[in-house]
Amino acid sequence: MTNGIEFTLNGTAVVFEGSATARLLDVLRDTYGLTGVKCGCKEGECGACSILLDGRLVNSCMVAMGRVAGCDVVTIEGYAKTERFKTLDAAYAAVSAAQCGFCIPGMVLASECILAKNPNPTEEEIRDGISGNLCRCTGYNAIVKAIQIAAKEGAGLW
Amino acid sequence: MREISQSVVKKDHGPKVDGSALYVGDYPTQGMLFGKLVRSPHARAQVLGYTLPNLPEGYFAVSAKDVPGVNQVHIVKDDSPVFADTTVEYIGDPVLMVVGPEEREVNRLAAETVVEYAPMTPELDILKADTVFFDYRFGSGEVEQAFEQADRVYEEAFETGYQEQAYLETQGLIAEFVDGKITVRGSMQCPYYIHGALAKALNLPPDRVRVVQDVTGGGFGGKEDYPSILACQVAVAAVKAGGKPVRVVYGRREDMEFTSKRHPSLCTYKVAVKDGRVTAMDIDVLFNAGAFTTLSAVVLQRGIIAAPGAYRVENLRVRGRAVKTNTVPTGAFRGFGAPQTFFAVEMMMDHIARDRGEDPLAFKMRHLVRQGDATSTQGRYHFPVPLPEMVAEVEAMSGYSAKHNAYEQPQTGRFRKGMGVSLWFHGAGFTGSGERDLIKATVRLHKEPNGRVEILASQTDMGQGIKTTLCKIVANELNLPLDQVAYENPDTDRVPDSGPTVASRSLMTVGELLRRAAITLRGQWLPGVDQVVEEHFKEPDFVIPFYLETFQGDAYPTYAWAVCAVEAQVDTLTGVNEVLGAWASFDVGTPMDHNIVVGQMEGGLLQGLGYASMEQMAADNRGRIRNNSFTDYIIPTSMDVPVMQVNLHVQEYPLGPYGAKGAGELPLVGAASAYMAAMEQAIGENIRHIPFTAEDALDALSARQKEAQAHDERN
């Protein structure tokens, strides 16, 4: 019987032996080496640390480890192995949506959640879906366009 | 569209999207030491001494006395210390750094360090500040005469506030000192700036200093000079670290509160109008430089050069000062002095037009500079000025005139709308003779025996895509597939100094050098042989040399141009204002990649709109910046400007690669005044400061209502 926190991380069962109050963001980066999960503010205001928790978008900086017991955590590293990612990747590439890149892993996961909810989202739904992901480089237009392209090209995937 | 403008998949796209790109904070930290700066809580004080807490084994501290070379950071005038020594000059001024193997422990020890201060009275008011760092004057014509003969003289003062770059990746560097050589890597715009600073602070010859750029998550000027300061601090720690790397990666709050920002300004315009024309401008520009000079000389230069705007002003007097206050030193931010003065001049022209009962756009267009005209510093606009065509483009995109006329009619509903337009330029490249006399850019192309070509230059990609666009240029001249041309993040051990990544110079100036180098290589190409070609900057012949002493000549070889229309709405119940649409046309010459350039234009435009409204940052009456988080420093989200359209107007610059001009900064510079002109129409009151908040709007609406009532009562 373990005192650790059992959860699934990018499809693999893992046990975290540290404090239940530790920040998920820190644990993902420092314990599991998943540096695709970025830290932009550590206050839940920028979305750079976005991950999927049981399929829902959350800011990993706002999650304590005890919360993820028994849950499914997916970071950009895990998501990047999926078919859906390939479609988003190609869409983002087509409009050169990645400028400095720091917001992008979070944006990609937010994109997934938008399309999972509605495979044919309106522009307003897209903008609302990424409203918690701050980007300083792009002005957001290219990212919105990328999600629209993915919706079109990824017919059937979502 | 030229073939080269056709968009390609960016060279650094893959790792950024799949999360594998390594920024400086992503490197495994085993074996590294962490550093934490201890900062002054006083805006101005004498440093009497400090007491460290008991430091466990492996923990140490460094301060001014540990600086091996000169306790100065080489930027321009070198008055910023590496560590504050006998005085502190702003809240946050670093006095020492605590270093050790556990980050939490380092932070605790830093918090427990006691520095003894004798507080002094800080100077926080630019109007009262008595230390003038820089004072420039220039002008032409007969200003006094013009004012005497004027039909009307207008005088107004305009204020702009701080703006924080708010790059998503905070500042961070790792320094390592091994075998007498210092290596610093991390998030930066100018590896060779840091190189020079380290050599001076550590008293090392150039070949014992190495600087490497990591993937950088945004800069916008905020990583132009600041990293030189942090680098020296981390390097001093590294020298004492017994060969272990020392890592400092800022949290958001530390970054927001203590790193460089846009200069707040106060610009006073006195304008003479005769027979319906502006005949003279007497402009006073005052910039808040903060505690040290850093980049203020050049920011001020660019700001005052732009002060008369895109208008012909035959009689001109400009005075610019950058003064010291005991606040965080201000520095570079996209636009570099021009956003401040373009806000002022555009609003001024708007106000004069309205006072005359003239349409602001028509009034402005009557004064536009044309090819051949003198610039503000008696240089020349050597190339066509496409503003009239661009105005037509923006008109077509936005429906400006119809909306502007409609909103000019009295509005009575809860929501009032307005339509504003602004016109501006951005001098392409480094101001004055800096490119020729200071930077002296060198680039190299290294062709491997297998035919792969590597670009060796010190430009940094911080999101603006130069990794891709510079390679496109070289690939194009050498007729190679793009994946046969490489550009790595610069490492000063491997690349020559092609200058800093600033001033919208990288694509235009360095890109052109690379194009010529590629042509040379093409002519000398030997299959199967290792070859290196080098190219050096040469100032174009047509440029009228600029002299700082007289402040005359071509400050820039050419200009990028912009026109922007903004439709805005204000809620009369709450003052909340928003942008309903922003439409702009930008001339940056030939785009080296359509998507990349459009992305830059859209991003910069949104930053300019944020500057006008929501991005509020102020120092309190103690000199402390209170909004130091993303919660309190408000930048636009995806919801805030849903309608934003950008057009690229291509006016090729013959001396830029395939006609390209400086692009990066242009889109931000004039956006604020278009937004505020729209707000003026919606509210019916003149606006003279930014950021213009909901509270400001409500106050203005209230003032307008009182005036209207008084008017009604009189009649």
Next chain:
Amino acid sequence: MVNGWNPSTLREALAIRAQYPVIPYAGGTDLMIAEEREGAYLFLNRIPELKRIVREGNILRMGAGCTFTELLEHSETPALLREALALIAAPAIRNEGTIGGNIANGSAKADSALIFFVADASVRLQSIAGERVLPIREFYLGRKKLDLRPDELITEVLLPLRWLDSYDYQKIGARKALAISRVAFAGLMTVENGIILHCATAYGAVSDVIIRRPDLDAMLIGKAVEQAKALKSQYLAAYAEAIAPTQGRVSATYRKTVCLNLLDNFLKKFGV
């Protein structure tokens, strides 16, 4: 778990709460903002009793552990609450933030709490010793001060639905998303056959506690619309005195002016 408990029933949770000095963790989105955090957390996300949403007559019983997203996705959630929840922060925060946590933070800026105030909702507080149901107005004692005993958990919000369909809601923030309220207004008014059957207003983010003055709103209840119009300036004057805003990121004067503007606008919306 080290430094944490994750019970799977409410009973378990209350027993732990009574026995150990734990910090209840619902969504974490307020708790986790602090850089340094001490103590042990009582994770509430696995407790089914806290996730229940049940309509009983004209009361909607919402478990305190319901996230904003869960409520937005539930068919029983009334439109007014939906509007307020949809404007909270951004999707990632809404996916974890809970109404219990929103209340427990004790802030007058809490967006869902404003709706609970205007609707005269109640909160259920439970401990191993028993339970209490308090009108939410009585639960807030002051800025960040709640009538919550050390062994209690907020388990439920009881929301009266009767008057909620006819409303006005305005949130004033610094931008359109990720915005903390600087002024927030919620108003309910039902007019039937020219008579005002109900009137309730509440003002968020302007003072230490959300402002709710049913005694002032009572001025208009039972009145014909024309009578109410005659009383309007008195009513507004009463609120001008009652609303004493604190200075924050915007000035007290601004807050007051906006509150009164929104109140006036609300009245106009319903013909007063």
